[in-house]
Amino acid sequence: xxxxxxxxxxxxxxxxxxxxxxxxxxxxxxxxxxxxxxxxxxxxxxxxxxxxxxxxxxxxxxxxxxxxxxxxxxxxxxxxxxxxxxxxxxxxxxxxxxxxxxxxxxxxxxxxxxxxxxxxxxxxxxxxxxxxxxxxxxxxxxxxxxxxxxxxxxxxxxxxxxxxxxxxxxxxxxxxxxxxxxxxxxxxxxxxxxxxxxxxxxxxxxxxxxxxxxxxxxxxxxxxxxxxxxxxxxxxxxxxxxxxxxxxxxxxxxxxxxxxxxxxxxxxxxxxxxxxxxxxxxxxxxxxxxxxxxxxxxxxxxxxxxxxxxxxxxxxxxxxxxxxxxxxxxxxxxxxxxxxxxxxxxxx
Amino acid sequence: xxxxxxxxxxxxxxxxxxxxxxxxxxxxxxxxxxxxxxxxxxxxxxxxxxxxxxxxxxxxxxxxxxxxxxxxxxxxxxxxxxxxxxxxxxxxxxxxxxxxxxxxxxxxxxxxxxxxxxxxxxxxxxxxxxxxxxxxxxxxxxxxxxxxxxxxxxxxxxxxxxxxxxxxxxxxxxxxxxxxxxxxxxxxxxxxxxxxxxxxxxxxxxxxxxxxxxxxxxxxxxxxxxxxxxxxxxxxxxxxxxxxxxxxxxxxxxxxxxxxxxxxxxxxxxxxxxxxxxxxxxxxxxxxxxxxxxxxxxxxxxxxxxxxxxxxxxxxxxxxxxxxxxxxxxxxxxxxxxxxxxxxxxxx
Numbered sequence: 155x156x157x158x159x160x161x162x163x164x165x166x167x168x169x170x171x172x173x174x175x176x177x178x179x180x181x182x183x184x185x186x187x188x189x190x191x192x193x194x195x196x197x198x199x200x201x202x203x204x205x206x207x208x209x210x211x212x213x214x215x216x217x218x219x220x221x222x223x224x225x226x227x228x229x230x231x232x233x234x235x236x237x238x239x240x241x242x243x244x245x246x247x248x249x250x251x252x253x254x255x256x257x258x259x260x261x262x263x264x265x266x267x268x269x270x271x272x273x274x275x276x277x278x279x280x281x282x283x284x285x286x287x288x289x290x291x292x293x294x295x296x297x298x299x300x301x302x303x304x305x306x307x308x309x310x311x312x313x314x315x316x317x318x319x320x321x322x323x324x325x326x327x328x329x330x331x332x333x334x335x336x337x338x339x340x341x342x343x344x345x346x347x348x349x350x351x352x353x354x355x356x357x358x359x360x361x362x363x364x365x366x367x368x369x370x371x372x373x374x375x376x377x378x379x380x381x382x383x384x385x386x387x388x389x390x391x392x393x394x395x396x397x398x399x400x401x402x403x404x405x406x407x408x409x410x411x412x413x414x415x416x417x418x419x420x421x422x423x424x425x426x427x428x429x430x431x432x433x434x435x436x437x438x439x440x441x442x443x444x445x446x447x448x449x450x451x452x453x454x455x456x457x458x459x460x461x462x463x464x465x466x467x468x469x470x471x472x473x474x475x476x477x478x479x480x481x482x483x484x485x486x487x488x489x490x491x492x493x494x495x496x497x498x499x500x501x502x
Numbered sequence: 503x504x505x506x507x508x509x510x511x512x513x514x515x516x517x518x519x520x521x522x523x524x525x526x527x528x529x530x531x532x533x534x535x536x537x538x539x540x541x542x543x544x545x546x547x548x549x550x551x552x553x554x555x556x557x558x559x560x561x562x563x564x565x566x567x568x569x570x571x572x573x574x575x576x577x578x579x580x581x582x583x584x585x586x587x588x589x590x591x592x593x594x595x596x597x598x599x600x601x602x603x604x605x606x607x608x609x610x611x612x613x614x615x616x617x618x619x620x621x622x623x624x625x626x627x628x629x630x631x632x633x634x635x636x637x638x639x640x641x642x643x644x645x646x647x648x649x650x651x652x653x654x655x656x657x658x659x660x661x662x663x664x665x666x667x668x669x670x671x672x673x674x675x676x677x678x679x680x681x682x683x684x685x686x687x688x689x690x691x692x693x694x695x696x697x698x699x700x701x702x703x704x705x706x707x708x709x710x711x712x713x714x715x716x717x718x719x720x721x722x723x724x725x726x727x728x729x730x731x732x733x734x735x736x737x738x739x740x741x742x743x744x745x746x747x748x749x750x751x752x753x754x755x756x757x758x759x760x761x762x763x764x765x766x767x768x769x770x771x772x773x774x775x776x777x778x779x780x781x782x783x784x785x786x787x788x789x790x791x792x793x794x795x796x797x798x799x800x801x802x803x804x805x806x807x808x809x810x811x812x813x814x815x816x817x818x819x820x821x822x823x824x825x826x827x828x829x830x831x832x833x834x835x836x837x838x839x840x841x842x843x844x845x846x847x848x849x850x
Contacts (some may be wrong), residue, residue, distance in 0.1 A: 155676060156733075157598060157647070157678075157679050157703060157730070157733075158597055158598065158733045159597065159598060159599075159600055159603065159647075162596075162597050162733060162736060162737060163733070165736055167735065167736030167737075168736075170558070170561045170740045170741065171558070173557070173558060173560070175741065184558055186556055186557055186558065187556060189556075190552035190553070190555070190556055191552055191555050191556060195552070195555065196550075196552055196555075199547060199548070199550055199746065200547070200548045202544075202547055204538035204539055204543070204544055205538070207538070207539050207543065207544075207715065207716050207718045207719055207750070208530055208534055208535060208538055208539060208715045208716070208718060209521070209534055209717055209718050210518070210519070210534065210711075210717045211717075211718045211720070212521070212719065213518045237739065237742065237744075238739065238741060239586055240741070241739055241742075244739055245836075248510075248621065249506055249507065249510050250505060250506065250595075251507075252507055252623070254506065266740070273596065273736070275600070298504070298506075307845045316725050330503060330505075331505050355505060363558075364643045367552070367555065367556045368555050368556070369555075369556060369557055369558045369559075369741075370554050370556060370557050370559045370744060370745035370746070371555055371745065371746065372557065372559070372741055372742075372743075372744040373744075373746050382505070385504075385505075385506045385510060385511070387515065388510060388513055388514070388515030388516075388621070389510060389515075389621055391585065391586065391588045391589055391592055392516050392518045392588060392614070393518065393586060393588065393717075393720055394589075395720075395722075396585075396718060396719050396720040396721075396747060397718035397719065398547065398718070398719065398746050398747065398750070399744060399746065399747075400619055402555070402746070417850060422568070432798075443772065469582060473713060475619075478847045
């Protein structure tokens, strides 16, 4: 017999991206920022006292909420701190979905959504993005309790205009929560924070992993109207963010200059990498994230040959993606090494 | 309308313990360790590199699992790291309970259990502990999917002998998971780790908040057979523990000498505090935790008068507890201040 619920027993769970070790590895497979976090983050971590460790932290991560609220022009009451963006996703599934309350999202997208649906035992309505990766009209009529749009989308890097999502929010109002997963929005122009203020059914997800180079810290947050935030707080663990990560994430979000420079570097290198890949014959989707989706016949084979050379990118053997490679924008040196190796592989 | 599931809408959520600020406050209300963590913990935190922050952490907290496994004499495969013991509780409710799979536990106990049951929409079978706080026989016959025993129990401090829990594990085998919440076990003699190795239905919960003075870090872990750990891993967030807290918790659990001395100090002061409270007329339950449950007529009034003097302890206005005070063992100075103030209040 199994002690687990049937839906848990039957789910394979999420498979985290491969984390190769070794100094000569070029790791462009999990969309980490190639540059380090602001020096102020390390400083904040080194200033943590044993008294902060000994005592329970503030349950809501007040310092971070205040800093993020100021940056975004919202109130701290509109913000919930979470252990990475993933925890906010998990909280939303637990708050809004069950066997009678389905989730809907366009595909292909972040592969964690179906896993969370299975854990919460809710039906999934997966709507095909179509070749242009624009917002499918059917998404407004799914009768889902929770509708998720990842924007910029992973793994395509494509960006849906905020005004299109505003239309969707309006259509779903009174029917469904619209969760806009903005984990990669730091590399785009524009965002949907305004929708969280204007609609009582919109939640914006943010992550400190990508734009702030803090994947190892596990820190994210949600932005929504007060009423939604109050409900989500009931579902989260009482003390879901710890004293050290709150201090570190607060230092990161306050250092606006460092953040802007870091993001601009990645965006500039994204442009160079796009041009180089096109020169090699790839069709490259316009990306507003810190990765590129590049199409070429024989993508799967290229992926394997790169891995043999200790260069790791991501390959998804599934519809719309099996002829494409997802490549994280790395440092200049890493990007050049990738392009050099690709040249050799393709000319073989 | 509400966008939330009905059970979420109807739950008030958990109320974290009051965290008074101020230098002259004596804070004996949330069972924090009065002494700081090992200096090696701060050292580990200060040695965290920006590269560790930039990269995703190891999904399973390998360094900690290895250190804890060595300390306990189990395999690292028998351990799951969690964001505080609370996250393990929440994972277990999601893994084992739903509207057809109830939870059972003896009461009074940790007030988070009923909140998690409501969030997971599962029925609660609450079995009265009785005046002696021994294991109720009915707990073996509840037909619950998950049975929780907090040992030492909060807020009573009482300890059930491991052989009694072994009997319960045997009776529940094939029928229910037995989750033994050992958040306070560092202050007891004996524990139930052996049961996790001998039974495929036992999970042991541990916390770094109490015995290791790391409440602010949010780190806990579970011990169970390989098959249960594998299932629980599917439910947890992919990267639920961050690089900094893994480094800190690993340093803490490895410093055995510091841990032993810290715990011995608390146990010695617990004994002194027990004697002093009895001298003041309190009936004090024998405690195996880092707090005392002390009974005296007019407990509620005493609690309020202490708060007026900036001395915070915990009062629960509920069956079995409304004539009692829960007092965290503090530093010698804090305990003496408490006793001195109690003397004045009681003689008034």
